[in-house]
Amino acid sequence: MRIDLHTHxxxxxxxxxxxxxxxxxxxxxxxxxxxxDHDTTRGYAEALAATPEGLTLVTGAELSCRIDGVGVHxxxxxxxxxxxELARERELVRDDRVPRARAMxxxxxxxxxxxxxxxxxxxxxxxxxxxxxxxxxxxxxGVVGSVSDAFTPEWxxxxxRAYVEKHELDPYTAIRLVKAAGGVTVFAHPLAxxxxxxxxxxxxxxxxxxxxxxxxxxHMDHDEPTRARLRGxxxxxxxxxxxxxxxxxxxxxxxxxxxxxxxxxxGEIIRRATGAFPVPxxxxxxxx
Numbered sequence: 041m042r043i044d045l046h047t048h049x050x051x052x053x054x055x056x057x058x059x060x061x062x063x064x065x066x067x068x069x070x071x072x073x074x075x076x077d078h079d080t081t082r083g084y085a086e087a088l089a090a091t092p093e094g095l096t097l098v099t100g101a102e103l104s105c106r107i108d109g110v111g112v113h114x115x116x117x118x119x120x121x122x123x124x125e126l127a128r129e130r131e132l133v134r135d136d137r138v139p140r141a142r143a144m145x146x147x148x149x150x151x152x153x154x155x156x157x158x159x160x161x162x163x164x165x166x167x168x169x170x171x172x173x174x175x176x177x178x179x180x181x182g183v184v185g186s187v188s189d190a191f192t193p194e195w196x197x198x199x200x201r202a203y204v205e206k207h208e209l210d211p212y213t214a215i216r217l218v219k220a221a222g223g224v225t226v227f228a229h230p231l232a233x234x235x236x237x238x239x240x241x242x243x244x245x246x247x248x249x250x251x252x253x254x255x256x257x258x259h260m261d262h263d264e265p266t267r268a269r270l271r272g273x274x275x276x277x278x279x280x281x282x283x284x285x286x287x288x289x290x291x292x293x294x295x296x297x298x299x300x301x302x303x304x305x306x307g308e309i310i311r312r313a314t315g316a317f318p319v320p321x322x323x324x325x326x327x328x
Contacts, residue, residue: 041072091319
């Protein structure tokens with residue numbers, strides 16, 4: 041089985057619609073794909089309706105969190121999307137995205153960058169506006185060469201010149217809420233140092249003791265020594281280890297299925313979840 045547990049659609053900051061994403065996942069030879077848009081479940085219905093035969097969809101989200109001034113992302117799988125407390129927190133995060141993005145555009149303008157809110161909003165479309173949309177506007181203007189190049193201290197990285205904070209959960213609260221909604225939690229790309237500051241291993245140990253289920257190890261932002269270090273840490277802490285593409289369509293260079301999760305780990309995630317279950321596709325035949 042080929043299993044990719046971290047992807048994004050136009051419901052947040054990807055460039056594929058949910059329907060296009062699941063069809064692309066099938067065409068890429070995946071057996072299982074998770075839809076994990078930022079702080080939203082809006083893409084579920086479209087993805088479920090379009091998932092081809094032969095592909096299984098895992099519903100999830102990537103929750104925005106912060107601890108000790110460090111922004112972190114918590115992947116949540118197979119939770120009940122209607123559980124009210126978790127739904128309310130996701131809504132608070134989403135509601136803060138527009139004023140935050142406007143403020144970042146304002147900071148960029150003060151730095152002499154001729155970016156406009158209208159262009160950023162057009163790039164975001166119906167998705168939850170975020171830094172990748174602003175980064176794409178910077179690429180269009182020739183300010184940076186790629187979306188990834190915008191995530192530096194010079195521009196949009198945590199603490200960068202144009203960075204603005206937003207409402208975020210602390211990861212302990214995220215774990216508690218996801219667990220209460222029957223879901224499973226995996227810390228996304230925990231040592232992606234190119235994105236900015238990361239949490240110390242002691243925090244990962246505390247989160248594991250609090251109920252964190254796993255850490256994302258195989259990811260494009262982790263080099264081989266980092267992956268080896270994380271596997272050892274996961275073994276010491278009793279955490280599951282996953283691998284994923286973090287696919288964003290054309291917005292990033294990663295490909296669907298570039299990194300995958302071991303089927304036994306996937307089986308354990310399913311075993312632990314009680315809020316929702318993977319859904320086999322019925323939306324049509326898989327691509328040849």
